[in-house]
Amino acid sequence: MVTLNHLKECLEKIKKENKEINAIIELRNEKDLIKEAEEIDKKIKEKKAGLLAGKIICIKANICIEGMHTSCASKVLENYISPYDATVIKKIKKEDGLIIGYCNQDEFACGGSGETSAFGPTKNPVNKTLIPGGSSSGSAAAVAAGFCDIALGSDTGGSIRNPASFCGIVGIKPTYGSVSRYGLIDLSMSLDQIGPLAKNVSDAALMLSIINGKDSLDSISEESKKINLEKINQTPKKLKVGILDFEIKDKRISELIENKTKEISKKNNWEIEKIKIENLDLAVETYYPLVYVEIFSGTRKFDGRKYGEEIENSAGPEVLRRILGGSEITKSEYGGRYYNKALKAKELIKEEFKEVFKKFDCIICPAVPRLPWKIGEKISVEEGYAADVLTIPANLAEICAGVVPVGKIEEIPVGIQIMCNKFEEEKLLSICKSFE
Amino acid sequence: MTNDFTWHKVSEEEKEEIKKKAKKIMDDFSSKLEGLNLEKEGSIIRGNGIREDEKNFDKISREIMFSNAKQKNADFIIAEKKRW
Numbered sequence: 456m457v458t459l460n461h462l463k464e465c466l467e468k469i470k471k472e473n474k475e476i477n478a479i480i481e482l483r484n485e486k487d488l489i490k491e492a493e494e495i496d497k498k499i500k501e502k503k504a505g506l507l508a509g510k511i512i513c514i515k516a517n518i519c520i521e522g523m524h525t526s527c528a529s530k531v532l533e534n535y536i537s538p539y540d541a542t543v544i545k546k547i548k549k550e551d552g553l554i555i556g557y558c559n560q561d562e563f564a565c566g567g568s569g570e571t572s573a574f575g576p577t578k579n580p581v582n583k584t585l586i587p588g589g590s591s592s593g594s595a596a597a598v599a600a601g602f603c604d605i606a607l608g609s610d611t612g613g614s615i616r617n618p619a620s621f622c623g624i625v626g627i628k629p630t631y632g633s634v635s636r637y638g639l640i641d642l643s644m645s646l647d648q649i650g651p652l653a654k655n656v657s658d659a660a661l662m663l664s665i666i667n668g669k670d671s672l673d674s675i676s677e678e679s680k681k682i683n684l685e686k687i688n689q690t691p692k693k694l695k696v697g698i699l700d701f702e703i704k705d706k707r708i709s710e711l712i713e714n715k716t717k718e719i720s721k722k723n724n725w726e727i728e729k730i731k732i733e734n735l736d737l738a739v740e741t742y743y744p745l746v747y748v749e750i751f752s753g754t755r756k757f758d759g760r761k762y763g764e765e766i767e768n769s770a771g772p773e774v775l776r777r778i779l780g781g782s783e784i785t786k787s788e789y790g791g792r793y794y795n796k797a798l799k800a801k802e803l804i805k806e807e808f809k810e811v812f813k814k815f816d817c818i819i820c821p822a823v824p825r826l827p828w829k830i831g832e833k834i835s836v837e838e839g840y841a842a843d844v845l846t847i848p849a850n851l852a853e854i855c856a857g858v859v860p861v862g863k864i865e866e867i868p869v870g871i872q873i874m875c876n877k878f879e880e881e882k883l884l885s886i887c888k889s890f891e
Numbered sequence: 892m893t894n895d896f897t898w899h900k901v902s903e904e905e906k907e908e909i910k911k912k913a914k915k916i917m918d919d920f921s922s923k924l925e926g927l928n929l930e931k932e933g934s935i936i937r938g939n940g941i942r943e944d945e946k947n948f949d950k951i952s953r954e955i956m957f958s959n960a961k962q963k964n965a966d967f968i969i970a971e972k973k974r975w
Contacts, residue, residue: 535959538954538955562898566896568896573898737924743920744917747917760960760961760962761968767906770901772895772897772901773895775906776912779909779910780914783913784914796924797921800924803928834895834896836912837916
């Protein structure tokens with residue numbers, strides 16, 4: 456009865472609180488869920504259950520689940536019913552994870568606040584006047600509100616880590632290419648990665664150990680090291696930690712992160728050193744031209760004929776900004792200048808990270824340089840984009856990164872961000888665990 | 892309360908404004924990258940670039956491909972005239 460009882464608890468919370476929080480936009484039929492929970496419990500009793508048995512799971516609405524509305528929180532795909540399961544969904548089902556529904560998100564993952572959803576903004580369960588962060592807004596809020604144990608999100612420039620920080624939960628962006636994106640409706644294919652959000656590092660690690668691995672259906676997918684869950688509980692010894700020297704306006708955040716790093720490093724005898732990454736301040740300027748061009752290219756399929764509505768007539772302002780901007784800068788008269796320059800800058804930043812990881816085991820910094828703002832608060836587009844400055848670099852460098860809550864400022868959670876080299880998820884998770 | 896990110900139906904006039912603003916943002920961002928030493932080539936080749944999905948090809952049936960199309964017959968998606 457473990458799964459069934461837990462399912463009932465979660466459904467009860469959803470019924471009571473989701474109307475206000477708006478984290479879940481599609482819930483599966485309750486009778487089907489109960490039947491599935493009973494089947495999982497039977498398997499548990501017979502000791503035949505998979506690794507995710509007993510876990511209640513929610514999915515970002517841009518990851519295809521057969522028979523469900525993979526809407527990307529957009530009017531464009533409001534009536535789109537996915538005809539197949541994404542690879543990550545197949546893996547979760549195989550391990551008896553109980554998927555209960557789709558989470559709200561920024562429309563087509565365009566946004567960092569949860570406000571761009573066509574189904575209304577998601578509220579931060581910690582303080583319902585504030586944004587939960589984004590674009591995996593509903594995934595983070597669903598976990599924080601106790602609607603599920605684990606949620607999947609996607610991270611292109613911080614979309615898992617930013618809301619994890621604002622909602623006070625754990626979020627992991629895996630190495631680019633380590634988790635299959637087959638069945639993910641893309642924002643920017645050269646940067647997108649699916650990853651877990653959970654209440655604790657153990658659940659996030661468990662989910663990641665199941666969804667990672669090479670998939671022939673995702674052409675950039677690579678074989679990655681298997682994650683040993685037992686090793687994650689062992690505190691790493693002889694670690695060389697780099698604290699990122701990067702000035703942010705809210706000194707309370709940088710102080711909190713630095714103090715926590717010093718405290719944990721001292722406790723574990725880790726060596727710490729401040730490090731500078733030369734072109735980090737150009738991460739935002741590098742990232743957005745790539746995203747604008749790739750989303751413009753990737754959304755040409757949304758012409759209203761094969762599926763959904765024509766995107767130019769149905770999307771909200773942030774999606775249109777990126778599509779129309781992408782359309783402008785890819786005009787033949789510019790000869791690919793914007794995109795090529797950004798690609799080269801990306802390679803430069805990637806090289807800088809490679810050099811840092813020759814000397815350091817991990818890089819530590821805040822996840823977001825500011826606290827979450829009030830829902831609907833007037834902030835400029837540039838200010839909104841600048842909130843991604845510390846999460847974008849991991850996407851550009853294609854490395855893995857995780858966020859763990861380490862304290863509060865004005866009763867608002869603040870997450871520490873830990874970055875490790877490509878395919879070093881096991882090390883990353885064990886460091887995250889040390890900060891938990 | 893709304894801001895530049897809040898979802899709303901966008902008018903044709905607003906689309907024009909958004910396009911101009913987006914181009915300006917891209918110009919500003921691009922000019923900031925001017926100072927970088929960008930000698931290296933930007934393209935990346937991963938593996939052989941061939942997707943090994945032949946064995947799964949049967950599963951991508953016509954039924955799946957057409958399952959969300961608004962107008963279709965047995966063999967084609969039907970598109971409106973003059974806008975295709």
